Amino acid sequence: MTDSMLIYKIILCVIVFAVSLGAAAYMTWGERKLAAWLQDRVGPNRAGPLGLLQPIADGIKMIFKEEMIPTHSNRWLFILGPSFFMLCACMTGVVIPWGAGWQSGETLYPMQVTDINIGLLYLLSVVSIGVYGVMIGGWASNNKFALLGALRASSQMISYEVAMGMALIALVMMTGTLSLKEIVAQQDAGFANVVYQPLGFIIFLICAFAETNRAPFDLPECESELVGGYHTEYSSMKLGFYLFAEYINMFISSAIMASLYFGGYNFPFQHELGLDGNVLTAVQTAVFFGKILMFIFLFMWIRWTLPRFRYDQLMNLGWKVLLPLAIANIIITGFVMLFTGKLG
Amino acid sequence: MLTEYAFWLLSFIAIFSGIATIISKNPVYSVLYLILTFFSIAGHYFLMNAQFLAAVHIIVYAGAIMVLFLYVIMMLNLNQLEIEKRSNILKMLAVASAGLLLVILSGAAHSADALTANPNKVTPAGMVEDLGIALYRHYLLPFELASILFLAAMVGAVYLSKKNLNETQA
Amino acid sequence: MEILHNIYIHHYLALSVALFGIGVFGVLFRKNAIIMFMCVELMLNAVNLALVAFSKMHGDTDGQIFVFFIMVVAAAEVAVGLAILMMLYRNLHTTDTDSLNELKG
Amino acid sequence: MQLTNRSIQVVKKELTLSERLYFPAILKGMLITLSHLFKRKATIKYPEQDRELAAVYRGQHVLKRDDAGAERCTACGLCAVACPAEAITMESAERKKGEEGLYREEKYAKIYEINMLRCIFCGLCEDACPKEAIFLTDRIVPSSFTRGEEVFGKDILVESMTERVDVSKRQTPEVLSFKNDKKHKHNQTYLDRKN
Numbered sequence: 001m002t003d004s005m006l007i008y009k010i011i012l013c014v015i016v017f018a019v020s021l022g023a024a025a026y027m028t029w030g031e032r033k034l035a036a037w038l039q040d041r042v043g044p045n046r047a048g049p050l051g052l053l054q055p056i057a058d059g060i061k062m063i064f065k066e067e068m069i070p071t072h073s074n075r076w077l078f079i080l081g082p083s084f085f086m087l088c089a090c091m092t093g094v095v096i097p098w099g100a101g102w103q104s105g106e107t108l109y110p111m112q113v114t115d116i117n118i119g120l121l122y123l124l125s126v127v128s129i130g131v132y133g134v135m136i137g138g139w140a141s142n143n144k145f146a147l148l149g150a151l152r153a154s155s156q157m158i159s160y161e162v163a164m165g166m167a168l169i170a171l172v173m174m175t176g177t178l179s180l181k182e183i184v185a186q187q188d189a190g191f192a193n194v195v196y197q198p199l200g201f202i203i204f205l206i207c208a209f210a211e212t213n214r215a216p217f218d219l220p221e222c223e224s225e226l227v228g229g230y231h232t233e234y235s236s237m238k239l240g241f242y243l244f245a246e247y248i249n250m251f252i253s254s255a256i257m258a259s260l261y262f263g264g265y266n267f268p269f270q271h272e273l274g275l276d277g278n279v280l281t282a283v284q285t286a287v288f289f290g291k292i293l294m295f296i297f298l299f300m301w302i303r304w305t306l307p308r309f310r311y312d313q314l315m316n317l318g319w320k321v322l323l324p325l326a327i328a329n330i331i332i333t334g335f336v337m338l339f340t341g342k343l344g
Numbered sequence: 345m346l347t348e349y350a351f352w353l354l355s356f357i358a359i360f361s362g363i364a365t366i367i368s369k370n371p372v373y374s375v376l377y378l379i380l381t382f383f384s385i386a387g388h389y390f391l392m393n394a395q396f397l398a399a400v401h402i403i404v405y406a407g408a409i410m411v412l413f414l415y416v417i418m419m420l421n422l423n424q425l426e427i428e429k430r431s432n433i434l435k436m437l438a439v440a441s442a443g444l445l446l447v448i449l450s451g452a453a454h455s456a457d458a459l460t461a462n463p464n465k466v467t468p469a470g471m472v473e474d475l476g477i478a479l480y481r482h483y484l485l486p487f488e489l490a491s492i493l494f495l496a497a498m499v500g501a502v503y504l505s506k507k508n509l510n511e512t513q514a
Numbered sequence: 515m516e517i518l519h520n521i522y523i524h525h526y527l528a529l530s531v532a533l534f535g536i537g538v539f540g541v542l543f544r545k546n547a548i549i550m551f552m553c554v555e556l557m558l559n560a561v562n563l564a565l566v567a568f569s570k571m572h573g574d575t576d577g578q579i580f581v582f583f584i585m586v587v588a589a590a591e592v593a594v595g596l597a598i599l600m601m602l603y604r605n606l607h608t609t610d611t612d613s614l615n616e617l618k619g
Numbered sequence: 620m621q622l623t624n625r626s627i628q629v630v631k632k633e634l635t636l637s638e639r640l641y642f643p644a645i646l647k648g649m650l651i652t653l654s655h656l657f658k659r660k661a662t663i664k665y666p667e668q669d670r671e672l673a674a675v676y677r678g679q680h681v682l683k684r685d686d687a688g689a690e691r692c693t694a695c696g697l698c699a700v701a702c703p704a705e706a707i708t709m710e711s712a713e714r715k716k717g718e719e720g721l722y723r724e725e726k727y728a729k730i731y732e733i734n735m736l737r738c739i740f741c742g743l744c745e746d747a748c749p750k751e752a753i754f755l756t757d758r759i760v761p762s763s764f765t766r767g768e769e770v771f772g773k774d775i776l777v778e779s780m781t782e783r784v785d786v787s788k789r790q791t792p793e794v795l796s797f798k799n800d801k802k803h804k805h806n807q808t809y810l811d812r813k814n
Binding site for chain 3: 441
């Protein structure tokens with residue numbers, strides 16, 4: 001790895017980090033705007049034009065609010081919880097290919113921080129350790145509601161991880177690789193993977209909703225039963241971390257769904273446009289962000305449409321519906337591969 | 345050079361948090377330190393180019409097993425543990441036997457000094473394919489047996505954790 | 515990351531031995547069944563580390579396959595073991611191994 | 620025992636396959652919310668925009684002056700009697716010489732207070748007033764931080780001659796024409812009488 005490449009990677013890392021933070025900030029604005037529109041309201045419109053400065057105002061409010069740590073809580077773990085959750089949310093962005101890459105002279109600068117050949121497993125492992133942030137925070141609060149919320153959150157996340165992994169296995173069988181870059185590159189030639197894996201996509205989508213604790217799976221923080229769920233005792237920026245991390249998770253899972261199932265940065269007839277390499281990369285990145293926005297819209301649209309599940313319904317859906325469907329999907333994929341002779 | 349520093353750092357973290365695991369009063373701290381140990385072991389796997397294994401290690405150990413431990417400890421509310429009173433003789437015996445084992449094992453490890461890495465046989469990247477081939481060609485039977493073991497463990501765990509066994513029989 | 519120039523197999527073995535010793539010591543030293551259980555996990559991991567180091571040294575995948583099977587066994591063991599612990603706690607309201615001196619539950 | 624024939628037997632019927640899949644219902648719900656995305660927003664931006672009020676809207680009271688600027692109220696107390704919420708109190712005084720331009724009748728209200736926290740904006744005071752003095756207008760009562768501020772005295776209630784409050788919406792055409800008829804002594808200002 002040359003020095004220029006190293007510097008480039010560091011810059012890219014910072015950019016990915018900044019973009020996911022900025023996207024998360026503006027998703028709070030978008031969420032409020034969209035919620036308002038779906039309810040025939042206008043939404044935030046006071047801070048700046050169209051309320052565009054609202055996230056900044058929210059952030060300032062969050063930072064300057066009084067910070068409270070409950071007396072009988074476990075101080076270090078109380079701080080560790082949200083920090084860890086935030087860390088896990090930010091870690092996933094590095095394996096996502098945001099575009100094909102910049103050609104500068106001889107070297108190609110890829111639009112991906114790192115292309116590890118087990119990208120998908122990396123994603124799964126980061127997702128699976130994200131549970132700790134919630135569990136530690138909920139337990140350290142020393143509050144019944146927080147603990148119950150944390151236990152709910154963790155069991156929900158573990159349950160849906162299984163179906164999520166199973167849905168991905170069918171995809172991996174089809175593409176024959178665990179690297180996200182490879183998977184996206186393969187979709188350049190043919191159709192997007194969603195054409196071949198519609199069931200897998202739907203399972204993955206539902207699991208993504210559950211993993212990000214979004215409605216209709218926002219059981220961990222259901223106000224009617226558990227006050228604020230695992231972050232009942234949190235205030236100020238530590239609460240902000242939890243809420244923020246949820247939006248980052250949403251952004252990243254939208255990006256993952258776009259790259260795994262919807263062709264990533266590829267778009268139809270991209271090579272027929274006759275664009276220069278770097279211009280094409282810019283357009284591709286824009287297209288990728290368009291796809292991400294589409295998924296974020298879907299996330300929010302569903303949140304403001306569907307009511308919350310009951311807890312037993314949630315568990316039934318995860319274990320008795322999604323998991324068998326995912327296994328069936330694997331079997332079907334295997335048979336199709338066998339009969340079409342795509343087995344290596 | 346960088347990898348060497350990484351090795352020493354990871355080893356230090358692993359041993360430090362391993363010791364912290366067994367001396368922490370609070371079981372939740374123990375679990376968290378053990379997770380830290382597992383992370384550093386995963387880091388070692390990465391250093392040894394066993395990336396697939398590292399990821400699986402994190403998913404299985406940190407993502408599933410330790411969550412179960414944490415879950416049980418939180419559910420049983422074990423954080424106010426009664427002070428453990430183990431007699432001094434037993435403590436001495438524990439130290440002695442563990443130390444003896446340590447000496448024997450490190451002696452064995454020291455004699456392995458002659459074994460150095462064979463540079464000709466270093467496997468290239470793409471551990472996933474190699475592992476897959478090995479697992480599904482040479483080790484297919486143990487693999488299937490392992491899944492049967494899982495099934496048995498699953499049934500056993502569900503049966504054991506039923507609230508009241510008499511109720512289910514009735 | 516490919517090759518560790520000055521780190522030989524005995525470094526890894528030493529680390530593995532140290533972790534294994536800590537695990538053994540924990541099992542002997544602590545009375546809480548959950549902590550003892552965790553120490554067993556630590557010992558299994560020490561073995562895994564040694565196996566991966568051997569696999570790296572010999573340049574083949576067999577060692578890693580063994581690590582897989584150890585993981586499988588560990589996962590199954592934890593599932594059953596924790597269920598037993600839960601039952602124990604329900605009946606005796608303790609996880610102290612010294613209070614398990616009766617065969618009748 | 621059946622009291623009415625309105626009771627309905629609840630039947631929990633088996634769900635059909637499409638109902639059990641849930642997806643059609645979810646899609647239907649999502650289309651409903653999506654359609655609201657393009658509907659006209661019900662919100663108005665309040666301080667900049669005012670919501671259109673009904674013609675008979677009853678808001679903050681005004682104590683009217685006549686065309687020459689004299690207060691019409693004669694402190695008869697009928698409004699206070701009519702008020703179901705007992706929000707109105709007043710204290711009367713006798714008009715001195717030289718105050719004919721200020722007060723229309725020989726007796727006037729020295730203090731006239733309406734407690735806006737009690738007022739229910741029923742408009743009975745308006746109906747009771749024989750002197751066409753008190754009216755409810757379409758102005759919205761401003762909020763305040765203390766209770767004391769919500770007791771409106773004459774300084775707030777009496778209209779100023781520079782910004783007269785239009786209450787013609789609250790008056791029938793007959794009343795309006797009657798009020799402009801100067802033949803009746805009732806409608807004459809002191810200036811009319813002087814001339």
